[in-house]
Amino acid sequence: MKVGVVGASGYVGGELLRLLVTHPKVEVSMVTSRQKAGEYVQRVHPSLKGFIDLTFSPMDMEKLANNCDMVFTSVPHGKANKIVKDLYDRGIKIIDLSADFRLKNPKDYIKWYGWEHPFPDMLSKSVYGVPELHREEIKKAQLVSCPGCMAVTSLLALKPLIENNLIDTEHVVVDSKIGSSGAGQKANAGTHHAMRYGVVRPYKPAKHRHTGEIEQELSMIAKKQIKVSMSPHAVNIVRGILTTNHTFLKRKVEELELWKMYRNSYKGEPFVRLIRDKKGLYKFPDPKFVVGSNFCDVGFDIDEDNQRIVALSASDNLMKGAAGSAVQVMNVMFGYEETEGLKYTPLTPV
């Protein structure tokens, strides 16, 4: 299958190429970048030297539609919707990695992104790209919108708790920690190594945009409106996310019962691993042990004193948090084995 990648010069685009160049079912036929048009891909993504000979093309809808059986769009929020709409109207399957088609309610774009959605009718046609939540819909979709990196990680930790109606949905605290690649490729004073190295920097303690997605998806599961209190932090790693989801129980629950719920939620899921070890090095999810893979590791601890469940999840933000999810979605959409091109162990230690 011939695939195109629109906006392939960023970190997510680069990661997508990294996965696609060795994916057995795929040939990358066109990659676009406004800023890097004409440049060799391997100059922008040096690690791909030897794996790809293409140069970046400028965006050209006609050429794209003619050259590609499907297209990944990986451009900034607000820049994707027009391109996606055009591709959609030409009948091409699209996996969008921006936020432009994640939210169902047009008003949420005003609230979280500050702009009015130009194609509100398209929102219902897009499927939220988490196979663990929407696998059957993805199979039939023409347009899938990949989730935010912290959103999908948090969702996978919380899903079993909501499904089982276990927790007080007024006090769901999502405290996230994320590496620098999550902020994208654009250099600025705050991402400069000497200033970014060694930080534990709260960067949006309230009103972070991923809150909207998490609320939407949890509410869908709960069949009622759920509020989420999210606060992300930049930490001194490049890849990886940990989400610490502090939730309060509505009733007592034993550890074994809770494990059973998690196992039921994720039975057969190829990319969710439940982490539970009283000894050994890996007692709770930690991005250290998923980096380079498409896994989302999930676990929890129970705080009886406060009737609190600390649900934990770890992922690689460029993999399960972005490009890995996108390839997983592609596999589902096109009927390939879901793990095709994604059989990566984590790279440990790194």
Place this chain on the structure above:
Amino acid sequence: MKVGVVGASGYVGGELLRLLVTHPKVEVSMVTSRQKAGEYVQRVHPSLKGFIDLTFSPMDMEKLANNCDMVFTSVPHGKANKIVKDLYDRGIKIIDLSADFRLKNPKDYIKWYGWEHPFPDMLSKSVYGVPELHREEIKKAQLVSCPGCMAVTSLLALKPLIENNLIDTEHVVVDSKIGSSGAGQKANAGTHHAMRYGVVRPYKPAKHRHTGEIEQELSMIAKKQIKVSMSPHAVNIVRGILTTNHTFLKRKVEELELWKMYRNSYKGEPFVRLIRDKKGLYKFPDPKFVVGSNFCDVGFDIDEDNQRIVALSASDNLMKGAAGSAVQVMNVMFGYEETEGLKYTPLTPV
């Protein structure tokens, strides 16, 4: 004044020496270490080369009492209480950096530390060593017990909220992030660089011992029992703590009103800086900008959607979180200027 340091071979002991060797009012007259007795201090703490010529002595109560006007004890939890008791009975002033005299209720030692306190009568004689909470008592104390590093950092973020009766005390979530020096000097599989580097590792999502101290001190302010939901995480730095304190408001509050409360709480405090900037590099507390100093930087954000206050605080765990607090307490106890020997700017960038 001649001071002794019992247990000076660890990171906290080393930091204490670092501060004391340049403190204008102090002469370090004796340093002890069981493991390193006979060894030159500068071999164990190479950065002190040129600042101190002493060797470590074995513990010797008689010699200690004869040689020192006051003593810092910096030995592991459970090992300090006998030494402190002996020194106390000899009338010597002591600043203890272990947890052995932090808690007031003897039962709390069973709950949080798993052992029965051998000198329960001593607990009421010890003052909790946070001048911002107990300055007047410290001035008169013979024994002061320095706070846990995450405890003091969290307390300084939460104090104004509790004093002003602003928050729901059933849902106080303390999510901490801390560097590797906080785990002490003992090498093990989990602290080995290749395994510890790059982690975001939840290490005690429920029931961390510092919870007890925080609950005790907040309850004292609130004059009622308060429960705290604490979860610490190991992150990829050596020094520094960030505590993210998620709290829920009992009533609406405006940003300006809240700033006023914080300013009132910390008026004249030499080591609490309120951080508030809409632009610039330093919008919220971050250990990056306090490392090497005795500051605890405090700030907050308001999440109107959830009626949540995210109260944030950052400190250097070896300074304000341990040795710096101990020297500050010494200054208060002995009537020196409170900032004496502590006039360090943060070391940035590092």
Place this chain on the structure above:
Amino acid sequence: MKVGVVGASGYVGGELLRLLVTHPKVEVSMVTSRQKAGEYVQRVHPSLKGFIDLTFSPMDMEKLANNCDMVFTSVPHGKANKIVKDLYDRGIKIIDLSADFRLKNPKDYIKWYGWEHPFPDMLSKSVYGVPELHREEIKKAQLVSCPGCMAVTSLLALKPLIENNLIDTEHVVVDSKIGSSGAGQKANAGTHHAMRYGVVRPYKPAKHRHTGEIEQELSMIAKKQIKVSMSPHAVNIVRGILTTNHTFLKRKVEELELWKMYRNSYKGEPFVRLIRDKKGLYKFPDPKFVVGSNFCDVGFDIDEDNQRIVALSASDNLMKGAAGSAVQVMNVMFGYEETEGLKYTPLTPV
């Protein structure tokens, strides 16, 4: 093919398993560890969770020989030779990752390792496991000894210079920089995160053991004795090596002529990439851009003022520096495609 791994609990063993569990031609049938016998592999190597169900066995020669078509030995220097000898005598093909069969001259074991080799006759039967130097011999070998991580990296930078008789062989300076995983899994005071983080630590400025291998192999190419001045440094990464090889020219050489020599030396080599870019992010070899792959990136700069060539090379010490080389060697020995199971792009950014 059924393979065994002796000594699989360390970092090199873990990396070998990581590669083998997804290698299409291989089934891992037995893994041994003295210290971890009985333990699940995934408890020791958490990133392999889901990829391997084996437990570590104690070393058992009989069982090993019966269960495996070939064996990797990954035990400490001095511990491998007896095991390898026994396997060899049973006619099993062996790839040894220790130093026990790298050196040809028995006296070199006394010089560099401080012990007399118990099986000096075996040394001539072992092939030094660098396909770029000894591919044809490897194809026919029963025993291959994989190179030291810094040795292979340096050798690949220097080979073209020696082959072309370009440099003064009295002043070959090899200045290496390596990550913490190169020091193995054993925790000690010097590898503790708080002490190892942020170092640029010279750890054996003279007489490092890899010197012996480099001298042996370069001398073989030059057909005369060559002395190497090697100094390794520990730097603040986990994976990766850079070797900076300072050499002095015997005659003037133009950049283009030199590139031609390098291209000739590595024509058709699947794992050597020549790095040369005047702009872009990747101007000279850097482990940042090879981590997770089996590449050794090679490049140089010319210092006309001093008639100096700075030959540079970068590799992932656990991949091309150890387990990746071992799998490459296995592919060569057994006639598989040389890149089988090794088609990994570098993982960037990480």
Place this chain on the structure above:
Amino acid sequence: MKVGVVGASGYVGGELLRLLVTHPKVEVSMVTSRQKAGEYVQRVHPSLKGFIDLTFSPMDMEKLANNCDMVFTSVPHGKANKIVKDLYDRGIKIIDLSADFRLKNPKDYIKWYGWEHPFPDMLSKSVYGVPELHREEIKKAQLVSCPGCMAVTSLLALKPLIENNLIDTEHVVVDSKIGSSGAGQKANAGTHHAMRYGVVRPYKPAKHRHTGEIEQELSMIAKKQIKVSMSPHAVNIVRGILTTNHTFLKRKVEELELWKMYRNSYKGEPFVRLIRDKKGLYKFPDPKFVVGSNFCDVGFDIDEDNQRIVALSASDNLMKGAAGSAVQVMNVMFGYEETEGLKYTPLTPV
């Protein structure tokens, strides 16, 4: 004494302010910055919050001359010379932290910097600001030019070897490793955290500008022209330099004799520490153990096989490598105690 800092918004300027605000003999009366004029200093250098209330002024020669007893200039190479000339002509004492007055031979500016020096007559009036080499001249100077960070570090390792005529001066290899703060404050694609983190990046293997200074100063000691082969590398730290100076002996030398030479060279020097320990954590110089201090730690190892001395030195590039040296020079110029305002222990661990 009232001092001004021209160009105080960068890292070197910030470090200088950090030292000056607590220096007992100094009052900072004016700080300038073109880019940040009007901004509060503490917004640009958040760690100085509470230590300084000034805002940045635009450059104004008249005001500067009227307000300051002496001036530090800390602007980019090529921008300092005009300002320095003007201040000089007004009779003001100047310590310049750019390269504009480091080199004595005007031709060297064309060779290393690519421009013709506008005030070649001034070069002989400037003293190279390394008190360990030029203390007496500094005492009498009106203009001192502070050394390059890698240059001073390397010089202090090599000085005793040259003074004692011990080494072959045709093969002096200086392999440096330096943290990201050395590259200054300007963000670009290569300094972006995700791209700069984890590198071991050769950034100018030949023809680095500091070569010129090192050659000049060593030649002055040797009283003959010396060539230096320098190659710097960017490593994954923020502060700190290690220089590994590979030199070849002209005659045999014993370790003890060599130590004696080093001790003689640095007798009474307050900021040079000789590092020599067969056990313990600190066997050779390492920036880990000097960060935050003005020390340059110096040591060596002997490689008898190659008649090589590996001379090692470590410093904090913002301290001894820049601002610390500048304050040391100021103390010497003005007759203060040489360690005044510089009595900082290294900050370890950090």
